[in-house]
Amino acid sequence: MIKNKKVTPESTKKPKMVIEINNLSKGFDDMQVLKKLSLKLYDGENLVVLGKSGSGKSVLIKCIVRLLNPDQGTIMVLGENVSELKSKKLARLREKIGFLFQSGALYDSMTIKENLEFPLRRIKKKLSKKERDKKIEETLEHVGLADTLHKMPSELSGGMRKRASLARTIVVDPMIMLYDEPTTGLDPVTSGGISALINDVQKKYLTSSIIITHDIECARATADRIIMLKDGEIYMEGNIDDFENSTDEVIQSFFKQKA
Numbered sequence: 001m002i003k004n005k006k007v008t009p010e011s012t013k014k015p016k017m018v019i020e021i022n023n024l025s026k027g028f029d030d031m032q033v034l035k036k037l038s039l040k041l042y043d044g045e046n047l048v049v050l051g052k053s054g055s056g057k058s059v060l061i062k063c064i065v066r067l068l069n070p071d072q073g074t075i076m077v078l079g080e081n082v083s084e085l086k087s088k089k090l091a092r093l094r095e096k097i098g099f100l101f102q103s104g105a106l107y108d109s110m111t112i113k114e115n116l117e118f119p120l121r122r123i124k125k126k127l128s129k130k131e132r133d134k135k136i137e138e139t140l141e142h143v144g145l146a147d148t149l150h151k152m153p154s155e156l157s158g159g160m161r162k163r164a165s166l167a168r169t170i171v172v173d174p175m176i177m178l179y180d181e182p183t184t185g186l187d188p189v190t191s192g193g194i195s196a197l198i199n200d201v202q203k204k205y206l207t208s209s210i211i212i213t214h215d216i217e218c219a220r221a222t223a224d225r226i227i228m229l230k231d232g233e234i235y236m237e238g239n240i241d242d243f244e245n246s247t248d249e250v251i252q253s254f255f256k257q258k259a
C-alpha cells in the first residue's frame, strides 16, 4: 500500500472513531473480493473510497451494515461489533446509519412526502403529526425540493430523485452516511450539486460519511480523505492532492482515465 502522511480530520486532536474495520475478508465461491482490509472512519469526516468497477466497494459497505456477512475480521460501528449483534440491536444500529443506494430506490407509488413519512413513522415514533410534517418540510427545503411535497417520484428528474432519496435518508437524523455511487448516471452539473449537498449534509447534520465513487470530481469536492481499493486491498490512502500528484502508474492511469 502507498501511504502518505497520516491524514486525519485534525491531526492535533485525537479524533473519535465511528467505524473501525480490522482484517476484513469477504469472498464469493472461489473469488476473494476483500482481503484483510482495515480502515477507520473518524467522527465528522467524509471518507471517499475509490476503485475500479468490481473492486469490492459495494461489498465493503454492505458488510458494514451486515447486508453481507464477512468471512473474517471485525467491524466496529459506533462502538458495537456488527457481527455479534442480535437482530433487535442490529436494527437499532442500522437506524443510525443512512444508506443511499446507487439506484436511489424511492417508493414509486408514494408521493415525496409519503416517502419521507415512511421511515419517520418507523424510526421517530414519538413525533406528532405536526412535528413530522415540519421535519419533512424542513428536510425537503434543505435539499432544494420544497415544492415537490405532493409530487410522485416519476415526476422528478434523475437529480431531483437523488435529492429526494437523500432527504428520505437524512430525515431520521442518521449519525453515519454511506453513499454508494451518489453521482453515477447524472450529468456533471447535477453531479456537482449532489456533491455540494453531501458537504451540506455533513455540516448541518454533523454526519460521518463513506462515499463510494468512481467520480473523481465527486471525490475532489467531498473528500477529507481518500482510500483506493485494488484487488481487495487498500492500494493508497491520502488526500486528493496526494492522489493527483502521485507518480504511481496505477493511480495516474485511474485519474487520467476519469479526466
Ligand SMILES: Nc1ncnc2c1ncn2[C@@H]1O[C@H](COP(=O)(O)OP(=O)(O)OP(=O)(O)O)[C@@H](O)[C@H]1O
Pocket: 028, 033, 051, 052, 053, 054, 055, 056, 057, 058, 059, 060, 214
Ligand atoms: N452477493 C454476491 N454474490 C456473488 N458475488 C458478488 C456478490 N456481491 C458482489 N459480488 C462480486 O464481488 C465483486 C465486487 O463487487 P462490488 O459490487 O463490491 O464492486 P464495486 O467495486 O462496488 O463495483 P461497481 O463500481 O461496478 O459498483 C464483483 O465481482 C461482484 O460480482
